[in-house]
Amino acid sequence: MAYDYTPFPYVAPPGLTEPEARHPVVIVGAGPIGLAMAIDLAQHGVRSVVLDDNNVVSVGSRAICWAKRTLEIFDRLGVGDRMLAKGVTWKVGRLFHGDKPVYSFDLLPEEGHKYPAFINLQQYYVEQYLVERAQELPELIDLRFLNKVTGHTDKGDHVLIDVETPDGTYQLEADYYIAAEGAGSPTRKRMNLPFEGQTFEEHFLIVDVEMQKSPFESDSPERWFWFAPPFHHGQSALLHKQPDNIYRIDLQLGPDTDPKAEATEEKVIPRIKAIVGDTPFRLDWMSVYKFRCAKLDRFVHNRVLFVGDSAHVVSPFGARGGNGGIQDADNLGWKLAAVLSGDAPATLLDSYNEERSHGSAENILNSSRATNFMTPKSPIEALFRNAVLDLAETHPFARKLINSGRLSQPCSLHGKALQTGEHPMVGQSLIDAPVGDGWLVEQAQGAFTLLSLGADAAPDVEGIRPLHIAEPSPELSRRYGTGHYLIRPDGHICARFDSADREHITAALARAKGQAR
Amino acid sequence: MILQDNLGPNGDTIYNALMHAHEGLTEAESHALNARLVLMLINEVADPDRIAALLQEARRPASSV
Structure with missing residues (x-):
C-alpha cells in the first residue's frame, strides 16, 4: 500500500504579531537530521525551534538503509524500538557477476547486540516517527511547518533570521543557528561557502516497486548487487527490500542518458519486467539522479553550524549520507547543550568540526572509491575491474577488492582533542552487549x-x-x-x-x- | 591454486593507488606501465616456482560476462 502523506498542520507563529524572545537554538530543516538534532537537544534540556519550508515528510523513500550505530542513537532518542519494529532487518550482502553469485558478506556475524547490522526503512517513516517523538516534547521543541528561512545574519553574539510564512514574514533571534536543510543548503549558498569535491557523471535510476512475491530465494532479505547482470547489460544493479513489500531497485544508466526521458513509466516498466519477469508489481516512486562527493571545509562558522547533507554529501553506495548525518547530530547535541548551560566553553564546538569533518572525509573516501569501482572511467579501469571480478570466482583476495559500497560504520575519534590515552578502544563508539x-x-x-x-x-x-x-x-x-x-x-x-x-x-x-x- | 587475501584493510587503498597510477595515461602508456609493474612485482616475489604457478593461474581463460 502506498504511504499516506498527511500534511503537518501549519500554525501561525507568534513572531508574526509580536517579537519573540531570543531562542537558544533554531534548526533549519525538519528532515531526519534536523529532527534528530531537536530531540537530542531536548533530551539535554535545550529548547529549539525547527523551521521547515514544507509540511510533509520526505516524498519518496530516499534514504532507506539505517545502520546499527544510527539505531543505537535512535534508541537514545526514544525511537529505536519503533524503527526496528517497522524496518526490514538485514545483514547479508550478496554480490553477483552476471548471473553468478561471487561473494557474500555478513555485516554482523555475532549475537549479543540489541540492534542488527542494518534495517531498511523508508525516509518518510523515519521522519514521521521522529516528528511524532518531537511532538511528545512540546515544551522543548517548537515545530514550525511552512516556515521558510529566506535570510540570516550572524550578529556575533546571536543570529538574526528572516522567515516567510503563508501569513507573511517575521524575524527570529537565536543564540545558535543549525543548518540541516539537505544537499542544496540555502544557508551555505547565502554564505557563499565553497563546497568542493568529486562529481560523478553516471546517471542512476532508482525505482521503488510494490510486489507481493519476494525476488529473494530465502526468507531473510539481503542486499543484492550485480555487476553486469543479465537483465541490465554491461551496467550494475542493486536490490533491497523495504517495509510494506516495497523493493528498491537501483540501476546504473551510464553518463550519456537523458534523465527526463528515463524517469518515465514507458522506459522504467520494461526495465523492471526484465528483472522480475511476470511477477505483478506496482510502481511506487522513481527518480533519476547523479551525485557528487563534497564537503564544507568547516562545519562551524561562529554561531552558524552545519549538519548532515548541508555540510557534506556522498554517493549513496555505502549508506553513508543519512547515517553520517545522524552521527553529526549525535556529536553536536551534548556539546551545544554543554556550551549553552555554561558547563563547557564555546570552543568545545570546534571539536564538533574536528570530529565530524574527519568522519565525513572518511565517508567520502569510502563512497567515492566504491563509485569509482562501479563506474570505471577509462578502458584501463574497466580492464582491472573485470579482472578483479574474474579472479573473484576462484580467489578470496579478489573478492575483498570488489567494491559495491563499504557500508556505513561509525568513525573512530582516536587521537582527536577530546580523547585521553592511547588504548585502541579510545575514540571508538561503544560496542553493544x-x-x-x-x-x-x-x-x-x-x-x-x-x-x-x-x-x-x-x-x-x-x-x-x-x-x-x-x-x-x-x-x-x-x-x-x-x-x-x-x-x-x-x-x-x-x-x-x-x-x-x-x-x-x-x-x-x-x-x-x-x-x- | 587459491590465493588468500594478504591485503586486509588496505585493499581499497592499494586498488585506488593502482587506478590513480593510470590516470591520464593513453592505453599504450597504461600497457607499458603494467608491463613495468609486473616485472617489478615478479622481482619482489622472486621464487621461480611461485612465479610459474602465478603465470599459469593468470593464463586460465576468464569466464568474462
Whole structure:
C-alpha cells in the first residue's frame, strides 16, 4: 500500500504579531537530521525551534538503509524500538557477476547486540516517527511547518533570521543557528561557502516497486548487487527490500542518458519486467539522479553550524549520507547543550568540526572509491575491474577488492582533542552487549558514563554517571575485558583506565568537555 | 591454486593507488606501465616456482560476462 502523506498542520507563529524572545537554538530543516538534532537537544534540556519550508515528510523513500550505530542513537532518542519494529532487518550482502553469485558478506556475524547490522526503512517513516517523538516534547521543541528561512545574519553574539510564512514574514533571534536543510543548503549558498569535491557523471535510476512475491530465494532479505547482470547489460544493479513489500531497485544508466526521458513509466516498466519477469508489481516512486562527493571545509562558522547533507554529501553506495548525518547530530547535541548551560566553553564546538569533518572525509573516501569501482572511467579501469571480478570466482583476495559500497560504520575519534590515552578502544563508539535484562546502549549513552567492569567500583566523580558491573555477561567481558571506560553522551569512549583514579578520571572528563588547556 | 587475501584493510587503498597510477595515461602508456609493474612485482616475489604457478593461474581463460 502506498504511504499516506498527511500534511503537518501549519500554525501561525507568534513572531508574526509580536517579537519573540531570543531562542537558544533554531534548526533549519525538519528532515531526519534536523529532527534528530531537536530531540537530542531536548533530551539535554535545550529548547529549539525547527523551521521547515514544507509540511510533509520526505516524498519518496530516499534514504532507506539505517545502520546499527544510527539505531543505537535512535534508541537514545526514544525511537529505536519503533524503527526496528517497522524496518526490514538485514545483514547479508550478496554480490553477483552476471548471473553468478561471487561473494557474500555478513555485516554482523555475532549475537549479543540489541540492534542488527542494518534495517531498511523508508525516509518518510523515519521522519514521521521522529516528528511524532518531537511532538511528545512540546515544551522543548517548537515545530514550525511552512516556515521558510529566506535570510540570516550572524550578529556575533546571536543570529538574526528572516522567515516567510503563508501569513507573511517575521524575524527570529537565536543564540545558535543549525543548518540541516539537505544537499542544496540555502544557508551555505547565502554564505557563499565553497563546497568542493568529486562529481560523478553516471546517471542512476532508482525505482521503488510494490510486489507481493519476494525476488529473494530465502526468507531473510539481503542486499543484492550485480555487476553486469543479465537483465541490465554491461551496467550494475542493486536490490533491497523495504517495509510494506516495497523493493528498491537501483540501476546504473551510464553518463550519456537523458534523465527526463528515463524517469518515465514507458522506459522504467520494461526495465523492471526484465528483472522480475511476470511477477505483478506496482510502481511506487522513481527518480533519476547523479551525485557528487563534497564537503564544507568547516562545519562551524561562529554561531552558524552545519549538519548532515548541508555540510557534506556522498554517493549513496555505502549508506553513508543519512547515517553520517545522524552521527553529526549525535556529536553536536551534548556539546551545544554543554556550551549553552555554561558547563563547557564555546570552543568545545570546534571539536564538533574536528570530529565530524574527519568522519565525513572518511565517508567520502569510502563512497567515492566504491563509485569509482562501479563506474570505471577509462578502458584501463574497466580492464582491472573485470579482472578483479574474474579472479573473484576462484580467489578470496579478489573478492575483498570488489567494491559495491563499504557500508556505513561509525568513525573512530582516536587521537582527536577530546580523547585521553592511547588504548585502541579510545575514540571508538561503544560496542553493544547484554547488561542484565537489557543492553549496554540503553544504559551507557546520553550522559558521561563510567563503565567499570569487574570487582573494582570507581570513585564518585561529579558529572559522571557510574555504571559498575561486577559480573559482566560473557559478551561484555569478551568485548571490553576489565577496567574503566569513560563514555561520552554520544556513546564514544573518550578514556580508559586500568584502575579508577579520581584525579585521572576528573582530568579526562575536563578534557572531553573542552575545559583542558 | 587459491590465493588468500594478504591485503586486509588496505585493499581499497592499494586498488585506488593502482587506478590513480593510470590516470591520464593513453592505453599504450597504461600497457607499458603494467608491463613495468609486473616485472617489478615478479622481482619482489622472486621464487621461480611461485612465479610459474602465478603465470599459469593468470593464463586460465576468464569466464568474462
